[in-house]
Amino acid sequence: MGASWRVIHDSLLGQIASGRLADGERIPTEVELKDRFGVGRHSVRRAMAALAAEGLLSVEQGRGTFVRRQPSILYRIGSRTRFRENLLSQGLKPGGDHIAAEVIPAPPGAAEALGLAEGSAVHRVLRRGRADGVPISLGLSFHSTLRFPDLGARREAGESVTEIYRSHGITDYRRRDTELFARLPEGWEARLLEQHPDQPVMVQRKTDVTREGEPIGHSEAVWSAGRVRFSLECGGADA
Amino acid sequence: MGASWRVIHDSLLGQIASGRLADGERIPTEVELKDRFGVGRHSVRRAMAALAAEGLLSVEQGRGTFVRRQPSILYRIGSRTRFRENLLSQGLKPGGDHIAAEVIPAPPGAAEALGLAEGSAVHRVLRRGRADGVPISLGLSFHSTLRFPDLGARREAGESVTEIYRSHGITDYRRRDTELFARLPEGWEARLLEQHPDQPVMVQRKTDVTREGEPIGHSEAVWSAGRVRFSLECGGADA
DNA sequence: GAGTGGTCTAGACCACACG
DNA sequence: GTGTGGTCTAGACCACTCA
Numbered sequence: 084m085g086a087s088w089r090v091i092h093d094s095l096l097g098q099i100a101s102g103r104l105a106d107g108e109r110i111p112t113e114v115e116l117k118d119r120f121g122v123g124r125h126s127v128r129r130a131m132a133a134l135a136a137e138g139l140l141s142v143e144q145g146r147g148t149f150v151r152r153q154p155s156i157l158y159r160i161g162s163r164t165r166f167r168e169n170l171l172s173q174g175l176k177p178g179g180d181h182i183a184a185e186v187i188p189a190p191p192g193a194a195e196a197l198g199l200a201e202g203s204a205v206h207r208v209l210r211r212g213r214a215d216g217v218p219i220s221l222g223l224s225f226h227s228t229l230r231f232p233d234l235g236a237r238r239e240a241g242e243s244v245t246e247i248y249r250s251h252g253i254t255d256y257r258r259r260d261t262e263l264f265a266r267l268p269e270g271w272e273a274r275l276l277e278q279h280p281d282q283p284v285m286v287q288r289k290t291d292v293t294r295e296g297e298p299i300g301h302s303e304a305v306w307s308a309g310r311v312r313f314s315l316e317c318g319g320a321d322a
Numbered sequence: 323m324g325a326s327w328r329v330i331h332d333s334l335l336g337q338i339a340s341g342r343l344a345d346g347e348r349i350p351t352e353v354e355l356k357d358r359f360g361v362g363r364h365s366v367r368r369a370m371a372a373l374a375a376e377g378l379l380s381v382e383q384g385r386g387t388f389v390r391r392q393p394s395i396l397y398r399i400g401s402r403t404r405f406r407e408n409l410l411s412q413g414l415k416p417g418g419d420h421i422a423a424e425v426i427p428a429p430p431g432a433a434e435a436l437g438l439a440e441g442s443a444v445h446r447v448l449r450r451g452r453a454d455g456v457p458i459s460l461g462l463s464f465h466s467t468l469r470f471p472d473l474g475a476r477r478e479a480g481e482s483v484t485e486i487y488r489s490h491g492i493t494d495y496r497r498r499d500t501e502l503f504a505r506l507p508e509g510w511e512a513r514l515l516e517q518h519p520d521q522p523v524m525v526q527r528k529t530d531v532t533r534e535g536e537p538i539g540h541s542e543a544v545w546s547a548g549r550v551r552f553s554l555e556c557g558g559a560d561a
Numbered sequence: 562g563a564g565t566g567g568t569c570t571a572g573a574c575c576a577c578a579c580g
Numbered sequence: 581g582t583g584t585g586g587t588c589t590a591g592a593c594c595a596c597t598c599a
Contacts, residue, residue, distance in 0.1 A: 283522035
């Protein structure tokens with residue numbers, strides 16, 4: 084016989100979908116559900132884990148479990164549109180936090196993309212993007228300290244990459260090798276994105292190059308898959 | 323205290339990464355691992371689930387659990403490149419199975435994309451794409467039966483969409499609204515893709531329109547995220 | 562301190578593969 | 581039949597939040 088956790092899962096799913104359990108509302112505790120459905124707590128937890136991985140619940144240790152309707156953001160990709168404008172055009176308030184900035188020896192991936200020797204000093208800047216206050220992305224970028232000595236401090240102060248490029252004489256740049264894939268998040272990524280560790284993220288890897296083809300910046304952005312969909316403005320191949 | 327399943331997870335991970343557990347090799351049974359690490363079976367299973375969700379293991383009920391190194395395919399998207407050529411250019415053998423073809427009332431999403439009344443009859447064709455024999459995608463497509471009466475049978479016989487379009491006088495078409503996002507797979511999707519249900523998939527939704535902008539086909543392709551990365555040929559916006 | 566979710570053990574039975 | 585993984589119950593203790 085199949086899965087008794089499915090029964091719980093589907094029951095709660097129905098209540099959330101129908102609105103009987105409203106957004107932000109607290110759902111019954113694990114013990115209460117276990118008694119109500121006459122099953123073990125393990126099965127309740129399994130049902131909750133599935134719902135959380137679907138992005139419907141926010142589980143908070145010590146406080147309870149809450150219905151969390153996810154914003155569904157359509158993020159245009161492939162144009163010259165920037166983070167700010169992209170969100171504003173959908174009526175969302177863009178935001179961001181500075182998480183970390185440091186100088187480290189270039190990791191293999193970044194070194195290769197930037198054409199540097201592995202271990203060369205690079206700025207590593209980590210920022211969190213928000214839409215209407217909800218975390219949606221983690222942007223991790225790498226830039227050579229030789230090329231952009233002051234980048235770390237200036238990004239920390241809130242300057243954009245484009246501005247910093249311009250002050251170093253780079254008036255135009257383009258993207259090379261934009262790569263997109265999905266995976267499960269690391270623990271720290273899930274925490275910073277305030278999402279369940281079983282809910283996937285999308286990773287967007289890209290390299291900026293000058294008009295002449297010189298690589299100047301490499302970045303890896305991690306997007307919450309439950310909150311963001313990408314809209315490609317360049318069409319796509321068929322399967 | 324922390325997580326004892328992490329210890330097991332990391333130990334096996336190391337053995338797989340270092341090659342001490344080779345591709346295709348069977349790993350110790352749950353009972354054996356539970357005894358070896360001196361933990362409960364639950365913790366062993368949790369470690370296995372994590373490794374399987376990372377795409378490193380193939381768990382087969384009744385047979386055992388095996389190391390499964392995943393192919394990592396870079397699939398170009400955004401150009402005119404087709405499935406066949408895309409894989410061939412990477413030295414992979416393209417393949418595919420016909421799964422199902424039927425005529426159904428148009429579901430809401432497809433009806434809207436095609437500009438049909440909800441419930442109009444459409445062909446629904448499901449195919450599975452393979453690279454070197456490994457399933458990598460499920461392509462679900464919708465076409466009006468009025469516009470393409472013979473499409474179901476012809477696709478089942480192996481004809482391509484482009485060929486069928488051409489025989490109906492459509493010599494050129496383009497993509498509108500390519501949308502890309504990630505989620506966890508449904509049970510049947512995981513089964514058809516032969517992947518773990520906790521490993522994410524990427525969904526690519528797109529609509530074909532004629533040069534005049536008339537929508538003629540809508541499709542939703544589900545890609546195994548553990549096996550495929552997308553390469554966008556049109557750059558990307560920054561985070 | 563009481564209540565919540567997080568982790569763990571122990572033990573049972575079921576479903577499936579294979580000899 | 582034997583052994584594998586899949587599901588489930590029961591019960592314990594820990595970590596965190598909040599009054």
